[in-house]
Amino acid sequence: MVYETFLKTIQSMVQTRLNKKANVSLRRVLKNNGLMLDGLSFTKPGSRLSPTVYLNAYYNEAEEGMPLSIITEQILMVYETNPGFSEDICEELRDFDAVRGRIAYKLIHAAKNKVLLSHIPHIPYLDLAIVFYLILTDNEEGQMTTLVHSDHLALWDISLEELGILAEENTPRILPYHISSIESTLNQLEMEDIVETEALPSVALYVLTNSRGINGAACMLYPRVLKEFAESLGEDLIILPSSIHEVLLTPSSVSLPPEELNEMVQAINQSDVPAEDRLSDHIYYFSRIQGCLYLPPSSTTTLYSGADGTVNPQ
Structure with a gap:
């Protein structure tokens, strides 16, 4: 048909x-x-x-x-x-004081969302974009959320800067971060018999997400999270964007070559990650000394270029 x-x-x-x-x-x-x-x-x-x-x-x-x-x-x-949504929730959406404590942020890919970003408030971040959403309900059955659009700012009479400050305060409080080894994560999800351990790279991988496992890639933005984890390892970090819901962290000195990691991210995106949940097709690099997250260069001769780094206060 x-x-x-x-x-x-x-x-x-x-x-x-x-x-x-x-x-x-x-x-x-x-x-x-x-x-x-x-x-x-x-x-x-x-x-x-x-x-x-x-x-x-x-x-x-x-x-x-x-x-x-x-x-x-x-x-x-x-x-x-x-x-x-109930009629009560619709009414709450009009009352800024009723929703200000439930405004959160998440990360999406900028180039793949040009049309969407033209209609919603956002903050550019490397090749990504920080966007905002309201957590309307949060219970055992899950979360009910709605994306913050430009007309919400007009309705609430607030600026993008004010929206960003509120989300920066709320998100780590509502959705605290969690870091665990990938083996521990798979065991918790009871996937040890589904995922073949031979398929995993022979490097140390850690999963960074939030307490809900929803939009957890945004935990990269939480103050001092990457900095403190890098310090605990005594290493800079390479970050593999598993999806918008979580990222994988690995110490840079024992990792695979960047081009191999990029190929791994791209292959997993194509085979295992729904199109709507994909974050990026390449790795990122975090410098524990500078406290910055960087894009990888187009050339694979070095992991990152300091001049192209984006300050990510940690």
Whole structure:
């Protein structure tokens, strides 16, 4: 079935089932790294809420032979059991004092998100961008978050600088960092039988993430985290961007050559990391003496160029 035909057919079938209980419309949403997702947006009469159920995975199921009637049932079940934001949360979003303590930051790739970054407040950082989000709910079932857009700043009457200061204060407090060996991390995730130890590089690797394991690559920005870990090892660090959720740290003196590490990052991104979760295709370098995070040079003759370093106060 042609993709566009699938979208319109599912929209019609879901709308017929709901009748006038909600208006069902097609919506295209821009996600991280330029990923575009198509979904059904549900709006009840008199409500400001429009929860969205994404359809891309359902199209794959239809291509594999699943009847559209069953897909319709699944979508309705998702909609009815996941109503999205409540009216109370929508009201809270308008009250800056109610949300200021829940503003956090995360890291995404700058070049892969040019369109998205044109609509949201952000701070450039090396070839990445620091962006901001609100943690609306945080419980055993997970987090509900929403990206901070430029119109939020206008609504709250604050500047990008004020937003950044709040996120810098909140993020380490709400989502404290955690560093562990990669072996310990795999054991905790009960993946020791799934991941072959021979597939791991023969160097010391440590996982840096936050207490939730969500958007944990931003822990690189926490004050003194990289500095203190580098000092504990007595080494500068090479950082492998595993995903937006975590990064891998390894001491520079015992690491593989930079070009091999870059190839490793690129291969893992392509085979194991969803497109929406990829952070970068190359390594970074942290100098414990200068307290700076650096981009690797285009040439592999040296690990980094001091002149191109970005100050990262540690």
